[in-house]
Amino acid sequence: MPYEPPTHTVERSLRATTGAKIVAGVDEVGRGAWAGPVTVCAAITGLRRPPQGLTDSKLLTVKRRTELAETLRSWVTSYALGHASPEEIDELGMTAALRLAAVRALEGLPVRPDAVILDGKHDYLGSPWQVRTVIKGDQSCVAVAAASVIAKVQRDTMMAELGADHADFGFADNAGYPSPVHRAALEVRGPTPYHRLSWAYLDALPQWRHLKKARVWAEATVPQIEGQLGFDF
Numbered sequence: 096m097p098y099e100p101p102t103h104t105v106e107r108s109l110r111a112t113t114g115a116k117i118v119a120g121v122d123e124v125g126r127g128a129w130a131g132p133v134t135v136c137a138a139i140t141g142l143r144r145p146p147q148g149l150t151d152s153k154l155l156t157v158k159r160r161t162e163l164a165e166t167l168r169s170w171v172t173s174y175a176l177g178h179a180s181p182e183e184i185d186e187l188g189m190t191a192a193l194r195l196a197a198v199r200a201l202e203g204l205p206v207r208p209d210a211v212i213l214d215g216k217h218d219y220l221g222s223p224w225q226v227r228t229v230i231k232g233d234q235s236c237v238a239v240a241a242a243s244v245i246a247k248v249q250r251d252t253m254m255a256e257l258g259a260d261h262a263d264f265g266f267a268d269n270a271g272y273p274s275p276v277h278r279a280a281l282e283v284r285g286p287t288p289y290h291r292l293s294w295a296y297l298d299a300l301p302q303w304r305h306l307k308k309a310r311v312w313a314e315a316t317v318p319q320i321e322g323q324l325g326f327d328f
Contacts, residue, residue, distance in 0.1 A: 120238025
C-alpha cells in the first residue's frame with residue numbers, strides 16, 4: 096500500500112519555535128505484549144534525507160524492516176535503546192515503565208537532546224525533557240520512524256533469543272504478543288520467567304491464576320506529566 100514518506104516538518108518546527116538544535120525521535124515497542132520488556136529507541140537524525148522506504152516499522156515486511164534497521168544504524172547521527180523489564184512493568188505499571196525505558200534510551204545518547212519528538216498522543220516522558228507528541232509520528236517524522244524500525248528489530252531479535260529455551264511459546268514469531276500458539280503454551284506450561292505477571296491474560300488461565308501479581312499501582316493515579324507540547328500531525 097502506498098504511503099507518504101516521513102519528513103522533517105515537526106523537527107523544523109521545534110527548531111524554529113523552541114531554539115532546539117538537537118532533536119531526538121522516540122518510539123516504543125512491546126507495550127501490548129504478554130511477555131518480554133518494553134523497549135524504547137531514541138534516534139537523532141539531523142535534517143538529512145532518509146533512506147528510501149523509511150516508515151513506521153509495522154508497515155514493513157520482516158525482511159525489509161531488518162534490512163532497513165541495518166542501514167539506519169549507520170545512517171542515523173546516533174541512537175540508543177532503553178528497556179524496562181517485565182518485573183519493572185509489574186512493579187511500576189506501563190506508564191512509569193515506559194518513562195523508565197525512554198529515560199534510559201535518552202541518557203544513552205552521546206549528546207543530550209534539546210527536544211524530543213514522541214510518538215503518540217500522551218507524553219509519558221515529561222519534565223525535564225521538552226517533548227512534542229505527534230500522533231502517528233512513526234509514519235510522519237523521520238527521527239521517530241527511524242527509532243520505530245530500530246526498536247522493533249532489536250526487540251524482536253531479543254525475544255527470539257529469550258524464546259530459544261521456550262520453543263512452544265513461539266516468541267521468534269509473536270515476540271511475546273498474544274497469539275494462538277502463545278495462548279496454547281500458556282495453558283499447558285504456564286508463564287515463563289519473561290512473562291508479565293500482573294497482566295489480565297492470567298485471569299483466563301485458572302490453573303495459573305495463583306501466579307498473578309496484584310497491582311500495587313493504578314494507571315489512573317499516575318500524576319499528570321508536565322512539559323507536554325501536543326501536536327496532532
